[in-house]
Amino acid sequence: MYTENSEKWKNLASIDYFTHFIKAWIPFNAWYKNFYPDLTTDRKAIDEIKSTSNKFRNKLVSLLINGDNDGVAFKSRIA
Numbered sequence: 001m002y003t004e005n006s007e008k009w010k011n012l013a014s015i016d017y018f019t020h021f022i023k024a025w026i027p028f029n030a031w032y033k034n035f036y037p038d039l040t041t042d043r044k045a046i047d048e049i050k051s052t053s054n055k056f057r058n059k060l061v062s063l064l065i066n067g068d069n070d071g072v073a074f075k076s077r078i079a
Contacts, residue, residue: 031056 032045035054039045049057063074 028056 029042032039032049035056036045036048039048063071065071
């Protein structure tokens with residue numbers, strides 16, 4: 001009966017992960033370019049963020065460690 005559009009609806013229902021990644025990467029990139037202006041590559045900035053205490057890293061670590069509502073919601077979204 002209404003099966004002729006099933007493939008179209010299936011394609012529309014799939015998540016476009018690339019767009020979500022770009023929407024998250026652009027503000028993150030802007031933040032670390034301001035926070036670490038002397039680092040010239042993304043790799044150097046990411047390594048610095050991973051190895052030193054900073055606002056972004058501290059928030060992620062606290063969400064991963066804490067069992068409060070925010071921490072549980074964050075962990076369930078990345079699971």
